[in-house]
Amino acid sequence: MQNIILLFIVGSALLSSCANQFQTSSSTSQMSNLLLAEPAPMNPKSQLAIARYSHILTSAELDDEQRAQVHLQRGTYYDSLGLSGLAQYDYNQAIQLKSDLARAYNSIGVHYTQQMNFIQAYESFDATLDIDPSLDFAFLNRGIALYYGGRPQLASDDLDTFYNKNKADPLRAVWRYLAQSDIDKASAMASLAVIRPELSDENWATYIVDLFLGEVTENQVLGALIQGVTSQQQLTYRLCEAYFYLGKYHVEQGNSGIASNYFKLSLSTNVFEYIEHRYARLELGRLREKSAAINDLEPSQVQ
Numbered sequence: 001m002q003n004i005i006l007l008f009i010v011g012s013a014l015l016s017s018c019a020n021q022f023q024t025s026s027s028t029s030q031m032s033n034l035l036l037a038e039p040a041p042m043n044p045k046s047q048l049a050i051a052r053y054s055h056i057l058t059s060a061e062l063d064d065e066q067r068a069q070v071h072l073q074r075g076t077y078y079d080s081l082g083l084s085g086l087a088q089y090d091y092n093q094a095i096q097l098k099s100d101l102a103r104a105y106n107s108i109g110v111h112y113t114q115q116m117n118f119i120q121a122y123e124s125f126d127a128t129l130d131i132d133p134s135l136d137f138a139f140l141n142r143g144i145a146l147y148y149g150g151r152p153q154l155a156s157d158d159l160d161t162f163y164n165k166n167k168a169d170p171l172r173a174v175w176r177y178l179a180q181s182d183i184d185k186a187s188a189m190a191s192l193a194v195i196r197p198e199l200s201d202e203n204w205a206t207y208i209v210d211l212f213l214g215e216v217t218e219n220q221v222l223g224a225l226i227q228g229v230t231s232q233q234q235l236t237y238r239l240c241e242a243y244f245y246l247g248k249y250h251v252e253q254g255n256s257g258i259a260s261n262y263f264k265l266s267l268s269t270n271v272f273e274y275i276e277h278r279y280a281r282l283e284l285g286r287l288r289e290k291s292a293a294i295n296d297l298e299p300s301q302v303q
């Protein structure tokens with residue numbers, strides 16, 4: 001009996017040792033494949049610009065139009081530092097002083113989208129395009145607002161318009177695909193495959209399109225994005241984008257945990273002005289809501 005117990009203890013120890021070695025090896029392998037970003041530092045030039053514009057607002061004699069432009073410029077710098085509340089205040093001030101300032105409406109619309117105040121976001125982007133129909137990125141921003149607001153057909157129309165203004169840009173193609181997927185996944189995939197030859201193979205982000213098409217792996221995407229990188233800042237900016245779209249890819253695959261980690265990695269880059277950083281937190285909120293809804297259903301499913 002003692003021999004049996006001894007064999008059991010030894011066997012358990014060996015299994016535990018093997019399991020630990022496997023977990024360590026697996027973790028090491030995963031970490032070695034993960035490309036981490038160095039968070040972007042707070043730009044001292046942006047901070048100095050904010051101080052300069054603040055001084056101008058308090059000391060210079062300005063008419064309403066000049067004051068509106070200063071608020072708009074300072075708001076842009078606040079945005080670049082992630083100070084969203086101060087940025088939104090400046091955009092509102094700019095609009096109150098000059099009601100036809102398209103860029104201010106466009107910028108505040110992005111903030112409304114992040115806050116999921118979709119009606120206000122739509123109105124802001126409508127005002128932007130009424131004032132300046134040539135402001136291309138308003139189509140992107142309104143399309144994204146409509147996408148998150150659950151209006152995929154209208155989103156698809158706007159994102160298609162934005163894509164058609166530069167058919168070589170792969171990220172325009174990705175947003176177009178995401179909106180169309182909410183209408184008809186098979187049709188969206190077929191459309192993405194049709195436009196793939198038009199995309200620039202010189203642009204690393206074309207690998208993102210190929211990932212959604214199932215033509216490349218995540219490691220190939222990460223390998224592509226480091227090609228031609230000449231600075232840490234450039235790498236960090238690319239990783240902000242890549243992490244976000246890898247997160248969207250895993251949402252599509254039903255891998256919520258992996259998607260959540262990628263969105264957190266996108267946020268960790270501190271590239272506040274990129275739309276990928278702006279909407280990574282919104283994506284995390286959507287994942288949490290989905291998880292909570294599933295958990296709420298579980299008791300009734302068990303009964």
